[in-house]
Amino acid sequence: MSQVPADLRYTKTHEWVRIMPDGLLEIGITDHAQHALGDLVFVETPEPGRRVSAGEPYAVVESVKAASDVYCPVAGEIAAANAELASSPERINQSPYEAGWIARLRPQDATAVAKLLTPADYSKLIEAEGD
Amino acid sequence: MGRRTPLYELHRSLGARLIDFGGWDLPLAYGSQLDEHHAVRRAAGLFDVSHMGILDVRGREAQAFLERLIANDVAKLDVPGKALYGCMLNESGGVVDDLIVYFLGAERFRVVVNGATRDADLAWMRAQASRFAVDIVERVDLALIAVQGPEARAQVARLLAPAEAAYALALGRYRAAQIGTLYLARTGYTGEDGFEVMLPGADADGLWRRLNTLGVISCGLGARDTLRLEAGLNLYGHDMDASTHPYESRLGWTVALEPRERRFIGRGMLEGVLAGGSERKLVGLELDGRGVLRAGQRVLVAGGREGSITSGTFSPTLQRSIALARVPAATAGTVQVDIRGKLLEALVVEPPFVHRGAQKGSQIQTKGST
Numbered sequence: 001m002s003q004v005p006a007d008l009r010y011t012k013t014h015e016w017v018r019i020m021p022d023g024l025l026e027i028g029i030t031d032h033a034q035h036a037l038g039d040l041v042f043v044e045t046p047e048p049g050r051r052v053s054a055g056e057p058y059a060v061v062e063s064v065k066a067a068s069d070v071y072c073p074v075a076g077e078i079a080a081a082n083a084e085l086a087s088s089p090e091r092i093n094q095s096p097y098e099a100g101w102i103a104r105l106r107p108q109d110a111t112a113v114a115k116l117l118t119p120a121d122y123s124k125l126i127e128a129e130g131d
Numbered sequence: 132m133g134r135r136t137p138l139y140e141l142h143r144s145l146g147a148r149l150i151d152f153g154g155w156d157l158p159l160a161y162g163s164q165l166d167e168h169h170a171v172r173r174a175a176g177l178f179d180v181s182h183m184g185i186l187d188v189r190g191r192e193a194q195a196f197l198e199r200l201i202a203n204d205v206a207k208l209d210v211p212g213k214a215l216y217g218c219m220l221n222e223s224g225g226v227v228d229d230l231i232v233y234f235l236g237a238e239r240f241r242v243v244v245n246g247a248t249r250d251a252d253l254a255w256m257r258a259q260a261s262r263f264a265v266d267i268v269e270r271v272d273l274a275l276i277a278v279q280g281p282e283a284r285a286q287v288a289r290l291l292a293p294a295e296a297a298y299a300l301a302l303g304r305y306r307a308a309q310i311g312t313l314y315l316a317r318t319g320y321t322g323e324d325g326f327e328v329m330l331p332g333a334d335a336d337g338l339w340r341r342l343n344t345l346g347v348i349s350c351g352l353g354a355r356d357t358l359r360l361e362a363g364l365n366l367y368g369h370d371m372d373a374s375t376h377p378y379e380s381r382l383g384w385t386v387a388l389e390p391r392e393r394r395f396i397g398r399g400m401l402e403g404v405l406a407g408g409s410e411r412k413l414v415g416l417e418l419d420g421r422g423v424l425r426a427g428q429r430v431l432v433a434g435g436r437e438g439s440i441t442s443g444t445f446s447p448t449l450q451r452s453i454a455l456a457r458v459p460a461a462t463a464g465t466v467q468v469d470i471r472g473k474l475l476e477a478l479v480v481e482p483p484f485v486h487r488g489a490q491k492g493s494q495i496q497t498k499g500s501t
Contacts, residue, residue, distance in 0.1 A: 038159075038160065038164055038353065039163055039164050039165045041423065041445040042421050042422065042423065042445075044421075060471075062422070062423050062445075064164055064165070064353060064357060064423075064444060064445050064447075065353070066425075067423065067425075067471060090165075093163070
């Protein structure tokens with residue numbers, strides 16, 4: 001059974017969003033997603049300063065099995081990327097919601113997060129997918 | 132729901148992630164696929180490969196039939212217990228399947244074929260057998276467990292009585308023996324030493340659990356694939372199939388052209404290929420840098436010609452991507468691979484990439500000095 005922390009918001013494409021004290025959004029992929037992908041071997045993180053729109057691929061995670069795009073949950077500008085993932089992609093497998101964060105985003109519209117899936121909605125979604 | 136091996140319930144209870152593989156429900160991994168891979172390179176792991184077909188060929192003309200059926204020559208099996216790797220070919224010289232033949236005794240052989248092709252293989256073999264005095268019996272009563280890794284043989288021996296253990300440990304490579312209810316073969320598909328164990332399906336669960344207790348970890352098809360690719364071993368349906376012949380599949384060594392009077396199926400076409408030369412070949416590729424080579428990606432070679440990757444993965448041992456690719460025969464040096472729209476340089480290398488734990492080491496690191 002995958003973990004779905006109660007303090008985050010989610011997307012249908014298995015990304016999570018955390019609102020940080022400074023107003024930035026920390027983003028990554030969910031426990032369900034990392035489990036489905038299997039052991040990650042490469043992560044391509046975005047360049048800080050890059051502007052991304054909602055639903056646009058901003059990172060690539062590559063497992064032993066397959067390469068997958070990671071989509072940006074809301075529009076904004078990349079403020080930082082997790083440099084540790086270049087040498088330790090397994091952080092996403094081991095700690096998808098903490099050490100495995102992918103990027104920090106300065107949102108274009110801070111209220112956009114409220115439109116994302118709640119933990120309860122996301123739990124239902126992955127249950128339907130057979131989690 | 133797919134077909135199930137005798138170990139299906141055990142896999143479920145061990146928390147395996149099950150996938151469909153050629154119509155069979157089999158474990159992809161139990162935990163981390165990478166951990167399972169490393170366990171086999173460093174210690175030992177076990178695999179359920181009961182989906183593979185175990186076909187006993189018996190009868191007065193069993194040897195003559197197999198000499199006709201298989202491009203390698205079963206006459207090399209001069210004493211019981213010897214095993215031989217080879218291919219069944221079609222009349223065009225294409226590979227129907229690759230297999231291992233074990234010589235059980237007078238007029239008795241055992242053929243182990245791929246799981247995804249076993250029904251088609253059985254039909255092909257029965258069709259070819261019609262002119263020979265042989266019976267082909269599918270041993271659905273047997274399970275097949277591969278125990279692989281530098282410690283694998285010693286771990287299996289711990290389950291045997293002392294005299295049996297000594298006998299098992301004395302088996303040479305590509306040798307097999309019936310020891311109690313176990314048919315133990317010193318064969319495998321990982322590039323490591325080990326045994327493939329055929330045993331009554333009802334006993335498989337017990338053997339698996341006892342090996343787990345000894346510290347031999349359960350491994351899935353994911354690790355099996357990265358291990359075999361590091362070892363430079365072809366996967367049927369990917370690296371060769373009915374449309375490719377052995378000489379363009381790095382399997383020329385399995386074709387026995389002597390004695391010349393042995394008319395195995397496909398021989399005529401292969402002689403034509405040898406006379407004219409193969410247009411294509413199967414090579415190893417290593418990627419220098421990030422990214423993963425995967426089956427189906429285009430390979431661009433000098434002169435504007437193209438090939439394609441037949442199997443690709445991330446090598447957990449080398450920590451970089453490796454592949455097998457079918458390319459024009461003149462290909463050498465470096466090639467470009469189209470990975471998700473980007474052209475990345477890869478080095479043409481001679482497999483295996485890794486052999487018997489003693490890693491060959493990356494061939495890329497020596498590129499500058501050669």
